Amino acid sequence: MSVIALGPYEFAPRDQVKNFHGNILVNFCWDRHVLVSAPFAVALPPAMTLREAIMTRIVPSIAFHPDAEKIDWNTVQWEKDHQPWQPDLDKSLAENKVGHKDYLLFITPELKGLNNAGL
Amino acid sequence: MDMKATKKKLGIKERYAHMTRGLGWEPTYQSADAVFPYDKYEGIKIHDWDKWVDPFRLTMDAYWKYQGEKDRKLYAVIEAFAQNNGHLNITDARYLSAIKLFWQGVSPLENYVVQGFARAGRHFRGEASRVACQMQAVDELRHYQTQAHSISNYNKYYNGFHSQRHMWDRVWYLSVPKSFGEDALTSGPFEFLIAISFSFEYVLTNLLFVPFMSGAAYNGDMSTVTFGFSAQSDESRHMTLGIEAIKFLLEQDPANVPIVQGWIDKWFWRGSKVLALVGMMMDYMLPKRVMSWKEAWEIYAEENGGALFRDLARYGIRPPKGWADACEAKDHLSHQVWLLFYEYGGAAAFHTWSLTDEELDWLSAKYPDSFDKYYRPRLEFLRDKHARGERVYQGTLPTLCTTCQIPLCFTEPGDPTKISHRETVHKDEKYVFCSDHCQEIFGNEPEKFVQSWLPVNQIYQGNCFNPDVDPTAPDFDPLKAVLEYFKYNLGRDNGDFEGSEDQRNFAMWRGQASKN
Numbered sequence: 001m002s003v004i005a006l007g008p009y010e011f012a013p014r015d016q017v018k019n020f021h022g023n024i025l026v027n028f029c030w031d032r033h034v035l036v037s038a039p040f041a042v043a044l045p046p047a048m049t050l051r052e053a054i055m056t057r058i059v060p061s062i063a064f065h066p067d068a069e070k071i072d073w074n075t076v077q078w079e080k081d082h083q084p085w086q087p088d089l090d091k092s093l094a095e096n097k098v099g100h101k102d103y104l105l106f107i108t109p110e111l112k113g114l115n116n117a118g119l
Numbered sequence: 120m121d122m123k124a125t126k127k128k129l130g131i132k133e134r135y136a137h138m139t140r141g142l143g144w145e146p147t148y149q150s151a152d153a154v155f156p157y158d159k160y161e162g163i164k165i166h167d168w169d170k171w172v173d174p175f176r177l178t179m180d181a182y183w184k185y186q187g188e189k190d191r192k193l194y195a196v197i198e199a200f201a202q203n204n205g206h207l208n209i210t211d212a213r214y215l216s217a218i219k220l221f222w223q224g225v226s227p228l229e230n231y232v233v234q235g236f237a238r239a240g241r242h243f244r245g246e247a248s249r250v251a252c253q254m255q256a257v258d259e260l261r262h263y264q265t266q267a268h269s270i271s272n273y274n275k276y277y278n279g280f281h282s283q284r285h286m287w288d289r290v291w292y293l294s295v296p297k298s299f300g301e302d303a304l305t306s307g308p309f310e311f312l313i314a315i316s317f318s319f320e321y322v323l324t325n326l327l328f329v330p331f332m333s334g335a336a337y338n339g340d341m342s343t344v345t346f347g348f349s350a351q352s353d354e355s356r357h358m359t360l361g362i363e364a365i366k367f368l369l370e371q372d373p374a375n376v377p378i379v380q381g382w383i384d385k386w387f388w389r390g391s392k393v394l395a396l397v398g399m400m401m402d403y404m405l406p407k408r409v410m411s412w413k414e415a416w417e418i419y420a421e422e423n424g425g426a427l428f429r430d431l432a433r434y435g436i437r438p439p440k441g442w443a444d445a446c447e448a449k450d451h452l453s454h455q456v457w458l459l460f461y462e463y464g465g466a467a468a469f470h471t472w473s474l475t476d477e478e479l480d481w482l483s484a485k486y487p488d489s490f491d492k493y494y495r496p497r498l499e500f501l502r503d504k505h506a507r508g509e510r511v512y513q514g515t516l517p518t519l520c521t522t523c524q525i526p527l528c529f530t531e532p533g534d535p536t537k538i539s540h541r542e543t544v545h546k547d548e549k550y551v552f553c554s555d556h557c558q559e560i561f562g563n564e565p566e567k568f569v570q571s572w573l574p575v576n577q578i579y580q581g582n583c584f585n586p587d588v589d590p591t592a593p594d595f596d597p598l599k600a601v602l603e604y605f606k607y608n609l610g611r612d613n614g615d616f617e618g619s620e621d622q623r624n625f626a627m628w629r630g631q632a633s634k635n
Binding site for chain 2: 002003004005006009010011012013014015016019020021023025027029031032034035036037038039040041042043057058060061064066081082099100101102103113114115117118119
């Protein structure tokens with residue numbers, strides 16, 4: 001469906017990648033750890049490795065969670081936009097085919113969250 | 120003068136006829152379609168505009184008289200409140216956060232509704248509908264003004280009330296009500312009517328005004344109670360307009376039913392999301408609580424709304440698509456939003472805080488199915504951290520829903536530890552959503568929502584810094600630069616209530632008023 005309008009109604013998307021000064025916007029969510037109340041959106045250069053993105057932007061942002069320091073990033077399971085995904089942390093975002101506004105879910109099944117309740 | 124009155128005053132029905140339809144005329148040198156270009160393109164078919172009747176049969180002459188009387192009473196109270204330091208009678212300075220949020224995020228919506236009804240009051244073909252819309256436009260303007268005059272007294276003493284107009288167009292969480300209002304304003308006049316008069320005023324407004332005004336009364340805020348009371352008779356007229364409007368549309372033509380149903384689906388969901396802010400206010404910000412958000416939802420949405428949709432079933436209207444999910448969320452909504460604002464408390468222009476044991480117990484009792492399991496442990500953990508001097512302030516920006524613009528803090532229906540997210544690719548561009556319903560709203564009008572001004576994304580695009588800022592400077596602090604762009608007084612408007620200037624000043628002034 002589309003907007004019902006009297007005249008032509010076409011506008012450029014406001015968040016096209018060209019507006020982000022060479023970066024892409026990437027969303028990171030820690031599965032079943034809702035003490036971190038919402039996923040993060042971070043702007044990253046596509047040439048950055050996934051490991052560097054995690055260490056510089058995600059690790060400090062979740063550090064207040066008691067499970068954070070127990071994460072073994074080499075065994076973390078991933079989903080990208082709801083699909084199972086196996087990235088190489090030491091390759092760049094571009095090489096891992098991380099695209100603009102992708103949603104990366106990292107799953108740590110052995111870490112059960114606050115009170116072992118997924119918090 | 121010796122003119123004789125020849126006839127008694129007109130009866131109310133006659134006067135209504137003269138002051139509505141009697142003011143109209145058939146255009147002759149322009150076609151009616153050229154004079155009213157916007158009341159057909161949405162697909163709504165109206166065969167007889169004369170079927171539109173205001174149940175109050177209110178006319179402009181009587182309107183001015185009523186409103187003038189209400190204003191005189193209201194301003195006498197506002198004046199007395201100011202002269203008697205009424206602000207010191209509130210329960211606790213934490214209460215002010217609720218008023219700040221109302222002033223920052225709800226009052227500007229009144230202004231949007233002024234614009235919307237002024238436009239509807241020009242563009243509907245039927246005179247009676249135009250008159251009703253014009254009166255509501257003036258009502259809403261009065262509401263905005265009375266709120267400004269009441270709340271300005273708080274602005275003399277407390278932080279976070281300044282720069283409302285500036286913040287509205289910039290601050291991240293205010294984009295939630297702002298985008299709601301702009302979506303309605305940029306709709307056609309009939310959709311606007313269903314969005315505001317029906318979905319918001321009729322179905323949801325009790326959830327805003329009843330808890331808010333009784334919350335004010337419970338917490339000693341006579342100023343807010345008075346503007347609420349003054350607005351109340353207007354609100355009941357607006358609700359009546361909402362129900363009359365929808366019945367009018369549904370009775371005019373069966374082809375209107377599916378169009379109206381689509382708008383109800385959309386606007387019920389959008390409204391329920393905006394009201395998450397009210398839920399947080401009721402459960403967390405009122406030092407003396409009235410009722411829980413869940414209780415309010417059960418009375419005003421489930422019971423009253425349920426009855427309404429049973430009544431509308433004879434027109435072929437069913438409850439909104441998001442109804443079951445919105446009802447399921449009543450156990451979670453307010454807690455998830457408060458925890459979000461607590462975590463991002465450095466970036467909000469009101470205070471957040473740790474709850475006392477007594478307050479936690481109140482929530483445990485009100486939310487037996489969810490609070491102790493999912494929310495109390497988080498609140499206690501954060502409170503302990505704060506007590507150890509490690510107050511959590513999140514500095515990394517959250518993912519926003521493209522439609523409602525709320526950070527993705529909501530969980531999947533029935534699964535309270537699983538953050539809910541959806542994505543859509545439209546013309547090679549990806550969009551993220553918080554729920555099925557926000558995704559569907561986008562899918563119905565993608566051209567509209569590709570334009571969403573999402574504050575987080577705008578910050579990363581570099582559009583939220585003051586012009587003199589140099590992002591390449593070695594000591595550049597992007598978060599601080601953004602908050603300065605918002606015109607926050609850093610360290611005074613934001614952060615935890617504990618240790619805030621508002622907390623200190625209120626305690627000091629009240630002490631001066633009550634002690635030697």
